[in-house]
Amino acid sequence: MIEVLVSEKLVVRVPCAVIEHNGKVLAGQRSAALSFPLQWEFPGGKLEKGETDEQALFREIMEELNVAVQIIDKLPETSKDQGWREIVLVPFICKVNTTDFILTEHEQILWLDPEDLPSLDWTEADLNVIQNYYDYLTAKS
Numbered sequence: 364m365i366e367v368l369v370s371e372k373l374v375v376r377v378p379c380a381v382i383e384h385n386g387k388v389l390a391g392q393r394s395a396a397l398s399f400p401l402q403w404e405f406p407g408g409k410l411e412k413g414e415t416d417e418q419a420l421f422r423e424i425m426e427e428l429n430v431a432v433q434i435i436d437k438l439p440e441t442s443k444d445q446g447w448r449e450i451v452l453v454p455f456i457c458k459v460n461t462t463d464f465i466l467t468e469h470e471q472i473l474w475l476d477p478e479d480l481p482s483l484d485w486t487e488a489d490l491n492v493i494q495n496y497y498d499y500l501t502a503k504s
């Protein structure tokens with residue numbers, strides 16, 4: 364019998380927004396009804412067919428928060444192997460013109476000082492995003 368290794372994995376690209384406003388950063392709590400229930404994330408979502416990262420980000424934030432984001436910068440992509448699939452988070456530093464959000468998916472949002480981000484229960488993939496955000500802030504200062 365010859366053993367054959369078949370390697371196939373779904374790669375899911377997820378643009379997300381690190382939204383800064385007045386020195387604070389926005390964290391969103393995932394709905395109890397979704398995967399990673401009640402964990403914290405940066406708003407965003409999976410790329411749809413034919414979209415660029417930026418188009419998907421804009422669409423997702425409009426759907427989830429009902430605001431238009433403006434991209435300021437990009438953080439390194441971060442992958443998380445979930446066994447049957449790999450999540451690739453594509454984080455963008457963003458700003459918004461208004462904070463009058465209409466939440467359509469999140470349980471709640473919080474504005475945090477950057478140093479307080481680790482106090483929340485983030486999805487595992489986001490821990491690298493937060494570290495990369497700190498590196499970004501350090502490089503900027």
Ligand SMILES: Nc1nc2c([nH]c(=O)n2[C@H]2C[C@H](O)[C@@H](COP(=O)(O)OP(=O)(O)OP(=O)(O)O)O2)c(=O)[nH]1
Binds near residue numbers: 399403
């Ligand atoms: N938007 C966003 N998604 C994240 C983050 N961290 C993280 O693991 N994810 C995961 C959760 C989801 O599995 C996927 C984003 O897909 P989605 O926002 O369309 O959510 P979903 O619950 O419908 O996705 P799924 O897990 O059911 O496939 O990426 C993050 O910071 N922001």
